[in-house]
Amino acid sequence: MLDLLAGFVGELRAAGLPVSLTENIDAMDAVRFVPLDDRTVFRAAMAATLVKRPEHRPAFDAVFDAYFAVAPFAGGDELDVDLGALLDDALRSGDAEAISRVARLAVARLAGMEEGRGVRGSAYVFKTMRMLDVDGALARLLAGAEWLERDDLTGAGLRLRAEIEAEVRRRLVAERGPQAVARSVRRPLPEDVDFLHASREDLTALQRSLRPLARRMASRLARRRRVGRQGRLDFRRTLRRSLSTGGVPADPRFRRPHPHKPEIVVLADVSGSVATFARFTLQLVHALAGEFSAVRTFVFIDGIDEVTRLFAGTDDLAAALTRVHEEADVVAADGHSDYGRALGTFWARWGREITPRTSVIVLGDARNNYHAAHADVLADLRRRCRRLWWLNPEPRSYWDTGDSIVSEYAVHCDGVFECRNLRQLEAFVSQIG
């Protein structure tokens, strides 16, 4: 058991979870007190001792399921059952028993799993889902459903998928052993998901972690402003106070500091390659709008347009972003990124509104499709604004390869940051606040 636990903790660490020695010992301690045959309790005990962040829970669950798998469904296929009818019933009732029965039968009959084939588990899941036609069945049921039923059905669909994944995993574990399976299901933690290569599921996870992140950051920025350094000595009030101590200035008074709130202008490349990155950064900046005195947003591909008004007066950032894509006039020529042209247009139309209080953030990979760079525009911009930052979602090793011209722009910036995931984005934003 201890060996198994050690392997389990090792795999958790390999997946990126910070498990300390104390926590490891706690987990081993906990094993003495919980019944090992009750998986729910055992899982809860392991999670309580080893995982201290809700965002890390999915990664933990994946490893747990591989290491402490129950034996796969032993009985073979029951040939006489009509899976389609069973599926409809299970989805409609949302009954846990029925759903897991469908999942077991479907994997046995449809996944076509054979020993010794080096197929990834996700391929089996995909195949089962398609052969069973879960999406089709859901669509059919959803058509006549009203609001609450729709959510019931979607929930049942998600549970069914989870059950199928679990069953496939159980079979794989039985065949290949926990370590190999755990490695193959390893997924990056939400804060480490690369913006440029995120799958649809990763994006939903990112989206979910964005709001709490924004809340945490807002309170951190506000707190820092409040408890920051004291202001300069207030001579008049100190003197006034000293009257009560016979003219000795025993109780110095200070001016309240007036920390400035920066004014932010964001220029975001929204062309296909970096759109996801721009989306998350814009959402984060606007969620933090209260911490800045003003936020203005411009989006560009080869033309540039201001979209601040789309964000104004709405709480629904996602809808605002969709409108950005529909309404903003960002294509001037051929619809391929042209940083030189976009920056030039920005400077000509809005350059006068940049003041020494403005901090400018440019979002993009600086892949200019071999157009002219016009880096001198950035130099002019830098002279007029307070700070100029560039965030690049590409890994540093790709910079200046192919048509990327980051370093031509970088010389005019106060800083160019690699911003591939939420962790790096968070680090950047907390620094500018």
Next chain:
Amino acid sequence: MADRFESIGSVRDGLAGVDYLADEAIAGVVFLADRLDKPVLVEGPAGTGKTELAKAVARWSGSRLIRLQCYEGLDESKALYEWNYRKQLLRIQAGEGAGTSWSDLEDDIFTEEFLLSRPLLEAIRADEPVVLLIDEVDRVEVETEALLLEVLSDWQVSVPEMGTVSARRVPLVFLTSNGTRDLSEALKRRCLYLYLDYPSVEREREIILARVPELPGHLAAEVARIVRSLRLLDLRKAPSVSETLDWARTLVVLGVETLDASVTESTLHVLLKHRADIAAAARTLRTAG
């Protein structure tokens, strides 16, 4: 030390007896906290029963509940202990008349008699079983968090003038946090971690039935489903369990028999506290028919 709880099952049943429906995971963690002598850090969205869990455990096990409400600016003298300097002053003045020597006096005024214990010290010194609730620990500054570390890992409080006060019996500690900031790793390492999310439809229905027994069963199920679907909308503040219970009570008071769109819409303000949220929910209700 004596184990308080017999088994995980007994924890769950006991909590159910005081109207707190714990699932296996919650009961398991509470049980472990007792066996491992570790504090429990409970995190989760507002209104999912974090504070209530500590209260329920205290109620059920018949322990005294000592509560430390955290806020920005909380310091040692509010959390740990403070010298009762007025009383010390009186003692000194009384001593002057009697001609006590200074060294005697000094020994005398730094004794337990002159110590005002605040919640943490109180919990450590208590003779009877105690549940210590440190509420909204994410509100204190990172520096203040360090105050808790000695108490939570060694179960002792150091008073420089007196020495160390060790716990007579280890209290059961619950820390709650809404996650407005990340707690320090040092604190997290010392705790068992429990994340309380919104309950599933079935569990929420049971919670409603346990806390608002006047509500008919079919309505409770409907309430749970509507609340679940509201939480799926992209709202500023999703309805919490306590707001669900408020809504259930509202429906009882109004004597609602069937829950249709118009009734729901007119009582939405019990569930949702932002104007934009209410508008969004009302829109969804109307399109749903």
